[in-house]
Amino acid sequence: MKNLLLIGLFAIIFFNMGTNAQTKTGKKGILLITFGTSYPEARKAFENIEQKVKTHWPDVDIYWAYTSGFIRKKLAKQGIQMDSPSEALAKIGEAGYTLVAAQSLHIIPGAEFHDVVHTVKGFSLVQKGVGKTNMGRPLVSNHEDLQRMARFFTQQLPVSDDEAVVLMGHGTHHDANIYYPGFQYYLNDLSDRHYVATVEGYPSLDNVIKQLKKEHIQKVTLTPFMSVAGDHAQNDMAGEEKESWKSQLEAEGFEVDVVMKGLAEYDEVVMIWIDHLKEAFDEL
Incomplete structure (x- = not known):
């Protein structure tokens, strides 16, 4: 319910910016979504993922979102600002992206993953200018x-x-x-x-x-x-x-x-997420 309220709020805020976004038809972006961590030594795992994503899509901008409000607040006190999925999607829409591939860095398709799916898929319905959003599968789903x-x-x-x-x-x-x-x-x-x-x-x-x-x-x-x-x-x-x-x-x-x-520190494991992201990106 909270995610849906945020989607509606951002849709109202950016409603009048839709015409500007539509002038950049076909602009693709990538959003990486994770629970998040406040441990500096653990964040190197996310750096490894981003490096691998950049290797495969060198000309595509990459955004990040943390689903944990607790982690985002804790990082904010350290001067580190991280977006929620809704906030990140709003920024992506404002920046003129019309096609967005979002990749979950969750392990299984549990409750949190499905909440993110609803947020990502719903955003293209309310954010003017965002033509299509696709969601990549979590690490193990088949x-x-x-x-x-x-x-x-x-x-x-x-x-x-x-x-x-x-x-x-x-x-x-x-x-x-x-x-x-x-x-x-x-x-x-x-x-x-x-x-x-x-x-x-x-x-x-x-x-x-x-x-x-x-x-x-x-x-x-x-x-x-x-x-x-x-x-x-x-x-x-x-x-x-x-x-x-x-x-x-x-x-x-x-x-x-x-x-x-962490699993994201192993290149072999990251490649599974990359393969799932490729499926979502290629279908845009």
């Missing part, structure tokens, strides 16, 4: 995506018989949480030592710990199944508090290693 990610992790983080890798996903109460246990099935096709668990969904860390004990695992490598190694990775996964995944695993007797690297 069979091929899941296969590519399973191959990537099993090759990127190989293990021996008494070792295992545990990926920390966010999880959600949305029906799309099914992608996490679904992804586990794809991992199982290639390895019985790679697991995915979630912070807020199923499977949980407790579910995975049972499997680790059953398989007599001695050493566990933790790494985020998230676009950036932000707050969840730094604190919930690898923090020193007793509730962190690292501390819980150590309390269960496992040796724990951490790979503090």
Whole structure:
């Protein structure tokens, strides 16, 4: 509802600017949309994505939007201004772009992704001058995506018989949480030592710990199944508090290693998002 109100507001503000935008028919732009992060060391993942996007579309302007109002407010206090998707789309329309390809940097097509889809698709209906908007799929949304990610992790983080890798996903109460246990099935096709668990969904860390004990695992490598190694990775996964995944695993007797690297820092993973953006861009 909040996004729809913002769309309506910006449509009124820029209504009279439509004729100027229409004089630049066919001008294309790219909008990259993510939850966001306030960790400076994690933002290098977004810099990597932008560099790859620029390589593929050197003559197209790139805009960014953060969906998290909390993150935007926190960054604003640091003097860093980030737009919401509605704000970014309004600026794009004002700048005269008539064709916009938006790429979600979310992992699964959950509630937040669908909110963004409604915002992006709705904007072309109310923003005068914006002729068409297309939305790229999130990281894993079909069979091929899941296969590519399973191959990537099993090759990127190989293990021996008494070792295992545990990926920390966010999880959600949305029906799309099914992608996490679904992804586990794809991992199982290639390895019985790679697991995915979630912070807020199923499977949980407790579910995975049972499997680790059953398989007599001695050493566990933790790494985020998230676009950036932000707050969840730094604190919930690898923090020193007793509730962190690292501390819980150590309390269960496992040796724990951490790979503090977001998915967007891996070029192979970024290429999946690039492929999805290409689909959206080519259909403009």
